[in-house]
Each structure stands twice: as C-alpha cells, then as structure tokens.
Amino acid sequence: MNLLELGAAALAAAVREGEVSARQAVEAYIQQVQASEPTVGAYLRLDEAGAREQAERIDQASWEERRRWPLAGVPVAVKDNIVMEGMETTAGSKILSGWVPPYSATVVERLVAAGAIILGKTNLDEFAMGSSTEFSAYHPTYNPWDPGRVPGGSSGGSAAAVAAGSALVALGSDTGGSIRQPAAYCGVVGLKPTYGRVSRYGLIAFASSLDQIGPLARTVEDAALLLEVLAGVDAKDATSVDEPVPPYRQHLDQPLPGLRIGVPAEYFGEGIDPVVQRTVEAALQRLAAGGAQLVPISLPHTPYAIATYYLIAPAEASSNLARYDGIRFGLRQPASDLTQLYESTRAAGFGVEVKRRILLGTHVLSAGYYDAYYLRAEKVRTLIRQDFEQAFAHVDVVATPTTPDLPFPLGSRSDDPLRMYLSDVCTVTSNLAGLPAISVPCGWAEGLPVGLQLIGPAFSEDLLLRAARMVEAVTERPRWPWQREEA
Amino acid sequence: MAAKAVGYDVIIGLEVHVELKTRTKLFCGCENRFGAPPNSLTCPVCLGLPGVLPVLNQEAVAKAARAGLALGCTVREISKFDRKQYFYPDLPKGYQISQYDQPLCEHGQLAIYDGRGNYVKTVRIRRIHLEEDAGKLNHLGQRLSDAAGSLVDLNRAGVPLIEIVSEPDLSSGEEARWYLNALRTVLSYLDISDLRMEEGSMRCDANVSLRPHGWAGSLGDLPRVEIKNLNSLRNVERAIDYEVERQATRLAQGLKIELETRGFDDVSGRTYSQRSKEEAHDYRYFPEPDLPPLRLEAAQIAAWAKALPPLPDRVREELKAAGLEAKDAEILVQDPSAVAYFRAAWEAYGKAVPVANWMLSDLARLLNAAKRGYGDAPVPPAELAALLTQIDRGVLSGRMAKEVLEAMFERGESAEAAIRRLGVSQISDEGRIRQEVEAVIGEHAKVVEDFRAGKEKALAFLVGQVMKRTRGQANPEVVNRLLRELLSEPVRPSGS
Numbered sequence: 001m002n003l004l005e006l007g008a009a010a011l012a013a014a015v016r017e018g019e020v021s022a023r024q025a026v027e028a029y030i031q032q033v034q035a036s037e038p039t040v041g042a043y044l045r046l047d048e049a050g051a052r053e054q055a056e057r058i059d060q061a062s063w064e065e066r067r068r069w070p071l072a073g074v075p076v077a078v079k080d081n082i083v084m085e086g087m088e089t090t091a092g093s094k095i096l097s098g099w100v101p102p103y104s105a106t107v108v109e110r111l112v113a114a115g116a117i118i119l120g121k122t123n124l125d126e127f128a129m130g131s132s133t134e135f136s137a138y139h140p141t142y143n144p145w146d147p148g149r150v151p152g153g154s155s156g157g158s159a160a161a162v163a164a165g166s167a168l169v170a171l172g173s174d175t176g177g178s179i180r181q182p183a184a185y186c187g188v189v190g191l192k193p194t195y196g197r198v199s200r201y202g203l204i205a206f207a208s209s210l211d212q213i214g215p216l217a218r219t220v221e222d223a224a225l226l227l228e229v230l231a232g233v234d235a236k237d238a239t240s241v242d243e244p245v246p247p248y249r250q251h252l253d254q255p256l257p258g259l260r261i262g263v264p265a266e267y268f269g270e271g272i273d274p275v276v277q278r279t280v281e282a283a284l285q286r287l288a289a290g291g292a293q294l295v296p297i298s299l300p301h302t303p304y305a306i307a308t309y310y311l312i313a314p315a316e317a318s319s320n321l322a323r324y325d326g327i328r329f330g331l332r333q334p335a336s337d338l339t340q341l342y343e344s345t346r347a348a349g350f351g352v353e354v355k356r357r358i359l360l361g362t363h364v365l366s367a368g369y370y371d372a373y374y375l376r377a378e379k380v381r382t383l384i385r386q387d388f389e390q391a392f393a394h395v396d397v398v399a400t401p402t403t404p405d406l407p408f409p410l411g412s413r414s415d416d417p418l419r420m421y422l423s424d425v426c427t428v429t430s431n432l433a434g435l436p437a438i439s440v441p442c443g444w445a446e447g448l449p450v451g452l453q454l455i456g457p458a459f460s461e462d463l464l465l466r467a468a469r470m471v472e473a474v475t476e477r478p479r480w481p482w483q484r485e486e487a
Numbered sequence: 488m489a490a491k492a493v494g495y496d497v498i499i500g501l502e503v504h505v506e507l508k509t510r511t512k513l514f515c516g517c518e519n520r521f522g523a524p525p526n527s528l529t530c531p532v533c534l535g536l537p538g539v540l541p542v543l544n545q546e547a548v549a550k551a552a553r554a555g556l557a558l559g560c561t562v563r564e565i566s567k568f569d570r571k572q573y574f575y576p577d578l579p580k581g582y583q584i585s586q587y588d589q590p591l592c593e594h595g596q597l598a599i600y601d602g603r604g605n606y607v608k609t610v611r612i613r614r615i616h617l618e619e620d621a622g623k624l625n626h627l628g629q630r631l632s633d634a635a636g637s638l639v640d641l642n643r644a645g646v647p648l649i650e651i652v653s654e655p656d657l658s659s660g661e662e663a664r665w666y667l668n669a670l671r672t673v674l675s676y677l678d679i680s681d682l683r684m685e686e687g688s689m690r691c692d693a694n695v696s697l698r699p700h701g702w703a704g705s706l707g708d709l710p711r712v713e714i715k716n717l718n719s720l721r722n723v724e725r726a727i728d729y730e731v732e733r734q735a736t737r738l739a740q741g742l743k744i745e746l747e748t749r750g751f752d753d754v755s756g757r758t759y760s761q762r763s764k765e766e767a768h769d770y771r772y773f774p775e776p777d778l779p780p781l782r783l784e785a786a787q788i789a790a791w792a793k794a795l796p797p798l799p800d801r802v803r804e805e806l807k808a809a810g811l812e813a814k815d816a817e818i819l820v821q822d823p824s825a826v827a828y829f830r831a832a833w834e835a836y837g838k839a840v841p842v843a844n845w846m847l848s849d850l851a852r853l854l855n856a857a858k859r860g861y862g863d864a865p866v867p868p869a870e871l872a873a874l875l876t877q878i879d880r881g882v883l884s885g886r887m888a889k890e891v892l893e894a895m896f897e898r899g900e901s902a903e904a905a906i907r908r909l910g911v912s913q914i915s916d917e918g919r920i921r922q923e924v925e926a927v928i929g930e931h932a933k934v935v936e937d938f939r940a941g942k943e944k945a946l947a948f949l950v951g952q953v954m955k956r957t958r959g960q961a962n963p964e965v966v967n968r969l970l971r972e973l974l975s976e977p978v979r980p981s982g983s
C-alpha cells in the first residue's frame with residue numbers, strides 16, 4: 001500500500017488501529033518531501049526530527065489514547081505565519097529571520113492534541129501580503145502542476161505541499177483569498193472559515209479584522225476533518241465566537257436536495273478569463289443537472305471590493321507591523337540613535353510589497369485622510385455585507401470562480417501591483433463580509449486546475465462543505481502531480 | 488502665590504492617569520505589581536510578540552467603571568477600544584490600546600475644596616477611558632540622546648490605566664492642586680489604585696491657555712500648552728503658575744503663544760519646550776480590530792453604582808452635621824481610613840467632637856511619628872472610645888489621658904490595662920480632697936489672704952499645691968470647686 005494514497009480520515013483510522021504506524025506515515029511523507037522539494041519549494045523549514053519524535057509518541061501511546069485522536073499520524077504542513085514553540089518562524093520575512101517563538105498558536109496546540117504530526121513550515125508571501133508566493137523573502141514556490149507558474153498566494157507553500165503530496169493536509173491563512181486562491185491554482189480544496197470560527201491566537205497578524213486560519217486539503221472530506229479540529233471558541237482570542245462545532249465530516253454525505261445556488265452577475269464576464277468562466281459554468285450546469293437550482297443574483301457593491309480591501313487591509317497591516325522595530329526580537333541593524341535604528345532595521349527587514357502596504361496604510365489612517373479613506377471603506381464594507389445578507393434571503397450559497405484566471409507564469413506580475421491585486425477580485429468580498437468560503441477544484445483547463453468558490457452565510461461551513469462535496473462528485477480529477485511522477 | 492495674567496482668564500484642564508490596582512494586567516495574565524526585577528512580569532502578549540492577541544481584564548473594567556460612577560459619570564453600555572500609534576521602545580506593539588471616541592465613562596463632575604474645607608467650585612469631567620500603560624526605559628546616561636544605551640523594562644507594559652480628562656474649568660495652579668486632591672480623595676475611597684504620584688501610579692498633564700477678556704471664539708482656537716508628566720501636587724501648582732506667568736509675559740510683550748508640549752524642571756521651577764506643533768504626533772487612531780466592542784448590561788452598571796461606598800461629599804456633610812469644624816472634617820475626609828476609624832470610635836463613644844479632637848491632635852502626632860496610618864493604628868477605635876469614657880467618668884484628667892494614650896500606642900494595650908499598669912487614676916473622692924485642700928489653706932495663709940483680697944492668680948498656686956500633695960492625681964475640677972468653697976467661707980477668728 002502506498003501510504004500517500006490514503007486520505008486523512010483513512011490514514012488516521014489505520015494509525016489508530018495499529019495497521020499503520022505513525023512512523024511509517026512520517027517516513028513516507030519525508031521521502032516525498034525530499035523528492036518534490038527541489039522542483040516545488042513548498043517548505044521554508046522541515047522538522048524531520050520533530051516529526052519523527054511526534055510519530056514515536058503516537059506509536060507508543062495506548063490504543064485507549066490513540067482512539068481519541070482524530071488526526072492520529074496525519075502529516076500536516078503549517079504556513080510559516082503560524083507560530084509553533086521552539087521552531088523558527090519568519091512569516092516569509094527577513095525581519096523575523098532567526099526568531100524562535102516561545103509559544104504555540106492555538107491551532108498548533110489543537111493539531112498536536114488531535115494526534116497530527118507537524119512536518120514543517122511552508123513558504124508564503126512576506127507577512128501573507130501577495131497572491132503568488134513570489135514575495136517570500138526566501139525563495140519562490142513553484143506550482144506542482146506546472147513549475148513555470150506560481151502556486152498562488154499567500155498560502156502558496158501550503159497549497160503546493162498538498163498538491164505535491166509533501167503534506168497530507170496543511171494550514172493556511174486567508175485575509176483576502178490567501179487560502180482559496182492558491183487552493184484553486186494548485187487544484188486542492190481550501191476553506192476560509194467564518195470570521196471568529198477559528199482562533200487567530202498565534203497567527204502573525206496581517207489585517208486582524210480579515211484574517212482567518214483554515215485548512216487546505218486534497219479532498220473536501222479531509223478539509224472537513226481538519227476544520228473539526230481547528231474550529232471552536234478560544235479564550236485567548238476575543239474575536240473567536242462561541243458557536244457549537246458540528247461534526248462536519250459526519251454530515252458530508254447528507255444530500256442537499258434543491259440546493260439554491262446564487263450566481264452573481266458581477267463575478268462573471270468582464271475581467272474573468274473565458275477559459276475559467278467556461279469551466280466554472282460547466283460545473284454549475286452539472287450541479288443543476290443533479291438537481292441544484294441556479295439562481296441569477298446581483299451583489300451590486302462587488303466592483304468596490306478591491307478598493308475597499310486595499311484601504312482596510314493595509315491600514316491594519318501598517319499598525320500590526322509596527323512591532324517589528326528591532327528592539328525585542330528579529331533583525332536589528334546597527335544604528336547610532338533610535339530613529340536610525342527604526343529606519344535601518346525596517347528598511348533592511350521588509351520587502352518591497354510590505355513597504356508599499358505599510359506606506360499605503362499609514363497614509364490611509366493619517367489625520368485629514370482617515371474619513372475619506374478608512375471610514376468610507378468601512379461604510380462600503382457594510383454595504384458589501386448587506387449585499388450578501390440580501391442574497392442569502394433567496395439562495396443557500398453563492399457560487400463564483402475562485403480566481404479570475406489560470407495560474408500565471410512566475411515573474412509576469414511581480415512588477416505590476418495593481419494587476420496582482422486583481423487576483424483577489426473574487427475572494428476579498430467574503431473576508432470583508434466575514435463569511436465562510438470554500439474553493440474546490442471544478443475542472444482542469446490547459447492542464448491547469450480551476451477553482452469554484454462557494455460562499456455561505458456566517459457559520460454555514462457545514463453546508464459549504466456538503467455543497468463542495470457535490471462539486472467534487474461531479475468533477476473529474478486528473479492524477480495528482482506526485483502520482484504522475486510515480487508512474 | 489497664584490500667578491496673575493492681567494486682561495486674561497486663565498483656562499486650565501487636567502488629564503490625570505491613574506494605574507488601577509488589579510490582580511493581572513489589562514490584556515494578559517501577568518501579575519500587576521510594582522518593584523519586581525526588570526521584565527520578570529512579562530509574557531508573549533505584553534511583550535507584543537508576533538501573533539499574540541489581547542483579552543480584556545474584567546476586573547479592570549469594573550474598577551474603571553466604579554471610578555466613573557464615583558465621579559458622577561455616565562458609564563456607556565457600549566464603548567470600544569482603539570489603537571493609538573507611535574514608535575517608542577517602551578511601547579512593544581508600536582501602539583497603545585486605548586479608547587478614542589467611545590470612552591467607558593463620560594460627563595462627570597467633581598466638587599473641589601480649599602485647604603480649610605471650604606467649597607470652591609465644581610469641575611466638570613469630560614471623560615474617563617481605559618487604556619494600557621507603557622513600559623519604562625532606563626537610560627545609561629543622562630538623556631536618551633547621549634545615553635550609552637537604554638534598557639527596556641516591560642513589567643509596567645500592559646498595566647491598566649484610567650485617564651481622567653477634566654473640562655477646562657480650573658483657573659489657577661492652586662485650583663489644579665485642589666482638584667487633584669479631591670480626585671485622589673474620591674478614588675482613595677474606592678480602593679482601586681495606590682494613587683502614589685512619586686511611584687507613577689498617578690500622573691498628571693496640564694493644559695494651560697490664556698483667554699483675552701471678551702474673547703468670542705471657541706476655547707479650542709486658543710493656543711494651548713500642554714505640560715507633561717507632573718509628578719507631585721506641588722509641582723502641578725508650580726508648573727501651572729510658572730506657565731501662566733510665562734504666557735502672560737509673552738503676551739504683554741506682544742509675542743505669540745505657540746501650541747506645544749512642554750516639560751517641567753523641578754529644580755529651576757520652569758517649564759521648557761519639548762515638542763512643537765510641527766513635531767506633534769499623528770497618532771493615527773483606528774478601532775482595535777482584536778477586541779470586540781465592550782458591552783455592559785445596564786443592570787451591571789446599576790449594581791456597581793449601588794455598591795459604591797459613601798463618598799467624600801456625603802461624608803463631609805455628615806461630619807459637619809455631627810458638629811465638626813469644616814477644617815477638621817476636611818482633614819478626616821481626605822483619608823478614608825481616618826473616616827473609618829472616626830466612625831468606629833464615634834459609634835463606640837457616642838460623641839463626635841472629642842473623638843475628632845483626639846484623633847487630629849494626639850493620635851495623629853503618634854501616628855506621624857510612627858509612620859503609620861489610621862488603618863493600622865495600634866490603638867483601635869474602641870480603645871480610644873474607652874479612654875475618652877474614662878475622662879468623662881473623672882477617672883482620668885486630660886493630661887493623664889495623653890500619657891495613657893501614649894502607653895496604649897507603644898504597647899498595644901487596652902485603656903484599662905494601661906491605666907492599671909501606670910497606676911494613674913484620678914482622685915475624685917471629695918472627702919479625701921477636702922483634707923488636702925484644708926491642709927494647703929492652713930499652710931499658705933499669706934496666699935489665702937491675697938486671694939481674698941481679689942488676686943485671682945493666687946488660686947492657681949493653691950491648686951498647684953493640692954496637686955503636688957496628691958502627685959497630680961486629684962481631679963482638678965473638684966480641687967477648684969472645693970478651694971473656692973472653703974475660701975469663700977467667713978474667716979474664723981484665729982485661736983477661737
């Protein structure tokens with residue numbers, strides 16, 4: 001049996017029952033990491049020793065203990081903006097080079113408590129600011145489906161690791177699409193939960209009112225299993241919400257007869273690559289053939305979403321990144337006085353895209369501009385939220401393309417920030433509205449994956465996963481890149 | 488002496504920061520304590536490490552709200568937190584979590600009194616908000632600019648503060664001192680802060696401007712000077728007086744007043760420019776996304792209001808109604824432990840004025856010398872009452888009672904035990920005293936004659952003689968009365 005073939009639920013069950021040892025699973029994945037990393041570059045840091053140690057712990061546990069671990073022996077990759085005690089965490093930035101956190105994120109604690117094995121930390125755009133992972137201060141990551149193309153971003157490392165078989169599941173973070181867009185580009189499932197569904201404690205903040213941690217996985221089932229472990233209120237995150245966590249995986253195959261799928265006009269047509277649009281529309285037609293109702297709707301404030309997002313997110317980022325001052329941790333450049341210390345440290349430590357957003361955000365919050373930019377953006381944000389509220393009076397979920405285009409070639413957009421920002425055009429609205437959204441592969445065009453996005457009302461992850469499962473069921477998936485290599 | 492500015496009204500508003508005494512810091516579980524080794528009371532949250540989030544301390548909310556209620560404020564059912572942003576090494580996150588446009592408490596007032604307990608005016612309180620304190624820098628050298636280095640201590644970072652902002656209703660340094668004193672008194676009744684200006688648990692900034700008589704514009708248009716970090720009541724008064732005079736002098740010379748931030752030099756007694764308008768920070772306030780709005784139930788606010796202790800204004804009236812002089816009432820009112828002591832002793836003894844008199848003279852002197860407060864006085868209120876009762880019963884003279892009180896204070900004895908041990912008790916037995924009086928009259932015929940000739944002073948001598956014969960224990964009232972009685976009897980012919 002090739003252990004890489006097993007889904008998370010099946011692998012965990014086998015480990016629990018002692019049919020497979022966690023050590024075997026870990027060795028299989030470490031081997032795959034070694035095979036794929038030279039061409040993919042998904043990881044910033046591997047922790048082989050730590051992974052073997054965790055496997056040992058699981059294998060030595062009694063069956064009584066093991067049977068309580070839903071992710072027993074499941075190898076997980078963690079985006080490098082999520083902290084883990086004792087393991088260097090950089091958020092893809094030079095300014096945090098060498099920083100070893102003295103504490104773990106709540107999601108990491110939950111993973112470990114569920115028996116998961118953390119393989120390492122994955123690459124990302126610096127501080128999660130970017131849509132291609134090209135803005136990592138360390139190295140780019142390549143799309144496993146076509147190494148000439150980007151994996152998307154900012155969770156590009158996590159999405160690529162899952163597609164390359166170098167992790168079974170992964171954690172990403174999503175501020176404007178950073179889980180869903182790379183999930184679409186890499187042909188995997190990516191879910192951004194409702195704001196407050198998953199604790200942000202230990203997630204290095206980009207834009208606090210938009211950030212959420214979520215799962216990336218090969219299948220909807222694996223994503224459901226992972227979300228079950230991650231979700232739930234956390235006393236350390238005052239914005240986490242005390243809502244019961246349903247058994248997502250158990251509910252997956254409950255049918256959704258007559259599911260009303262809203263199809264918003266604003267997400268189709270202009271600005272969307274026709275190949276992507278055709279692939280998404282074909283998938284929707286297959287769903288309709290299976291009994292779903294396609295309902296044309298309008299989300300009229302969608303055209304303002306990118307502008308709104310690029311006022312609010314940089315404003316919050318400019319504040320969240322003030323702590324990287326060279327005083328207490330990370331990079332410190334030599335300087336003769338305090339101002340110079342700040343200036344030289346931040347000039348050397350931050351990359352061009354991060355600086356661009358800090359400048360933009362600082363300006364947006366400045367005296368005399370706050371009302372015109374930040375406050376107005378917050379008002380539009382409310383309108384966007386209301387668009388969805390009105391839509392959900394008539395439909396159960398909203399379906400859109402996840403991305404306006406297919407994965408683009410490396411280097412083709414890194415000098416054109418506005419064009420890069422448009423990669424988020426389909427995904428930012430759900431962050432602005434705090435709504436859950438999932439990207440699921442719905443077809444392949446020119447050998448590259450296309451993602452379909454489903455957006456639901458707050459705390460409707462259960463429904464979204466079931467609907468995504470329907471998409472999965474009517475989508476023919478080619479062999480994974482790692483299966484092809486093997487062949 | 489209050490500074491004068493002829494042709495102008497002096498407009499002063501104060502911003503007072505008070506550190507709340509809570510078990511833990513405002514947004515993390517670290518202990519809130521003064522004087523621990525540097526950085527020993529820190530965690531990822533108050534160090535501002537990447538990825539951490541704040542969680543609001545409900546004890547701090549309750550204490551801030553109680554401060555607001557005690558100062559007559561409205562406590563908002565919904566308030567929110569904002570980030571105030573600037574770079575400084577003692578500010579780990581690069582921003583301070585504070586409250587900007589929706590503070591916890593608004594629209595209060597505080598009556599102020601002069602040193603003799605006379606009402607002066609009522610000052611409006613604009614707002615009270617909750618925020619976190621910054622850490623401390625220890626410069627290796629004189630100033631940051633020429634220091635060989637600076638050490639950051641973040642024990643204080645994240646300690647809960649309330650900032651109490653007054654309306655510009657004060658008009659002299661003296662009034663500012665009275666205001667601070669009144670504020671400190673009210674807060675001391677709530678036991679929510681150490682209120683020590685020298686340790687920084689209470690800090691004051693003063694805004695000072697001069698308004699020309701007949702000024703029609705708004706106060707906001709007047710050039711305002713902020714004096715930062717005044718660390719004692721005396722310095723608040725000195726700094727304001729200096730600043731009023733400085734501004735008046737400039738205006739008299741036809742010079743303009745610049746909007747700026749100034750510091751105060753304790754030694755020279757002068758204010759000096761720290762930051763001009765051009766260098767002023769743009770704090771770029773925006774809503775703190777990591778904390779949901781703070782919601783309080785109306786019932787909770789009402790319960791806090793109901794549970795407030797009797798406050799200084801009420802206590803002051805009560806004490807005056809009990810017959811205390813305004814000045815004495817004021818001294819007691821300023822110290823809640825003195826008020827508690829007074830109440831207990833008053834209840835045990837029954838009369839208010841003698842309790843106050845003894846507290847404010849002899850007991851206060853003993854406490855001062857021992858550097859103790861009424862809260863830990865070695866003589867409990869019930870024993871002071873017992874002592875005063877012995878005076879009333881004639882067992883002790885006033886002078887004896889002082890001696891007994893000292894013994895009680897030193898040894899922690901009860902009044903009864905001290906009286907017994909010292910063997911001091913007054914002789915009030917008339918028969919016994921009459922014998923001594925008669926003997927003295929017999930021995931001092933010349934003095935007796937003087938008295939009878941109208942020399943009142945002679946009586947004091949005779950009283951002294953009786954006291955001497957009784958080793959000071961005769962009841963002076965009885966001695967006086969008997970002497971007058973016996974001396975007014977007709978002179979019996981000698982030898983009859």
Ligand SMILES: [Zn+2]
Pocket residue numbers: 512515516517528529530531532533534645
């Ligand atoms: Zn702390």
